[in-house]
Amino acid sequence: MSPTLDTPCAVIDVARMQRNIQRMQQRATQLGVRLRPHVKTxxxxxxxxAQLTAGAQGITVSTLKEAQLFFAQGVTDILYAVAMAPTKLDQALALRRAGCALVIVTDSVAGAKAIVEFGQRHGERFEVMIEIDSDHHRSGVRSDDPLLLEVARALHEGGALLKGVMTHAGESYKLDTPEALQRIAELERSECVKAAQAIRAAGLPCVEVSVGSTPTALSAAHLAGVTELRAGVYVFFDLVMHNVGVCGLDELALSVLTTVIGHQPEKGWVITDAGWMAMSRDRGTQAQKCDYGYGLVCDVDGVPIDGLLLRSANQEHGVASFEPGQVVDVVQQFPLGTRLRILPNHACATGAQYPAYVALQSGGEVAQWPRENGW
Ligand SMILES: Cc1ncc(COP(=O)(O)O)c(C=O)c1O
Structure with a gap:
């Protein structure tokens, strides 16, 4: 890798990323559903x-700023998969008026009423999906809650276009066996399909049934009744996903390039210029079967160094060390100026620390790829 790259920087291994994209696209095809990747990663x-070229149909976003960016890039089919705040409806309206087929989400009667009232005032029929709580993880309406039909009716009767239901089984991140993952994937599917059936049985429209997280997408035995899959972090994968068991370490496409800036030889510490600003504060592997600290340290070519973890981090300092008992002459093995790469716990959080990525091609060429941040 170019010795002139300023560190710390976020490096995308483009060949790995392309393989990850192909893997999920093939998975969606196999399951008979469209892939609408979550691009918040x-x-x-x-x-x-690259995701659209591989066959993705539409995208999912987590902020309206992402929607604006990708719409300007020519993507028109966008699902904003966070419950709509009434104060953001004017931004959603502006996107739709400009020609973006933006779909928004709600899970409450108050949210539905805010959407229809704003729509009536501005002569706009918003396309809306109802969020379903399939696994008690976060937001959404339960499939058997009478509230589901109240929300559906408030939307439909208020003149909005009730597009369908969506859910995200975030509890899957806590699991790490194929059996448990397959069970939660089935729960995600069946709960969302049940909600769609209840809406249809009440004589209301519900065309789309949208599910997905990376663990459930890669574990579902089938997706009968589902129309689309939303997976996001698969594009880079990360140590959390590795602990969940859905990717190998050699599939992680995002790493942080860092420089060794010092040592504490008697403690076996290697000090890096990647602290928590470079890695993020995300300690997602702490509660999992293998705690990787702030990241797994690799050599400059991305090959993991056995036992070397970024075990603590200050804002601009990282402290890497081996397992207790592993005796290594860190000054000799990692002299000042050595370049290392660190695999992150959570790719979405680490990426968010940077205004751009360094895209590394397999031939060693690098390019700057910009990244959106903020709201
Ligand atoms: C609503 C929603 N859909 C899809 C996803 C994608 O999940 P993953 O990144 O596990 O693929 C997320 C991730 O947080 C999400 O919040």
Missing amino acids: SKCPQVVE
Whole structure:
């Protein structure tokens, strides 16, 4: 890798990323559903372009700023998969008026009423999906809650276009066996399909049934009744996903390039210029079967160094060390100026620390790929 690259920087291994994109696209095809990737992981035009080129149909976003960015890039089919705040309806309206087929989400009667009232005032029929709580993880309406039909009716009767239901089984991140993952994937599917059936049985429209997280997408035995899959972090994968058991370490496409800036030889510490600003504060592997600290340290070519973890981090300092008992002459093995790469716990959080990525091609060429941040 170019010795002139300023560190710390976020490096995308483009060949790995392309393999990850192919893997999920093939998975969606196998399951007979469309793939609408969640682009909050990369927030990067080049990455999203690669996903669309591979066959993705539409995208999912986590902010309206992402929607604006990708719409300007020519993507018109966008699902904003966070419950709509009434104060953001004017931004949603502006996107739709400009020609973006933006779909928004709600899970409450108050949310539905805010959407229809704003729509009536501005002569706009918003397309809306109802969020379903399939696994008690976060937001959404339960499939058997009478509230589901109240929300559906408030939307439909208020003049909005009730597009369908969506859910995200975030509890899957806590699991790590194929059996448990397959069970939660089935729960995600069956709960969302049940909600769609209840809406249809009440004589209301519900065309789309949208599910997905990376663990459930890669574990579902089938997706009968589902129309689309939303997976996001698969594009880079990360140590959390590795602990869940859905990717190998050699599939992690995002790493942080860092420089050794010092040592504490008697403690076996290697000090890096990647602290928590470079890695993020995310300690997602702490509660999992293998705690990787702030990241797994690799050599400059991305090959993991056995036992070397970024065990603590200050804002601009990282402290890497081996397992207790592993005796290594860290000054000799990692002299000042040595370049290392660190695999992150959570790719979405680490990426968010940077205004751009360094895209590394297999031939060693590098390019700057911009990244959106903020709201
Ligand atoms: C609503 C929603 N859909 C899809 C996803 C994608 O999940 P993953 O990154 O596990 O693929 C997320 C991730 O947080 C999400 O919040």
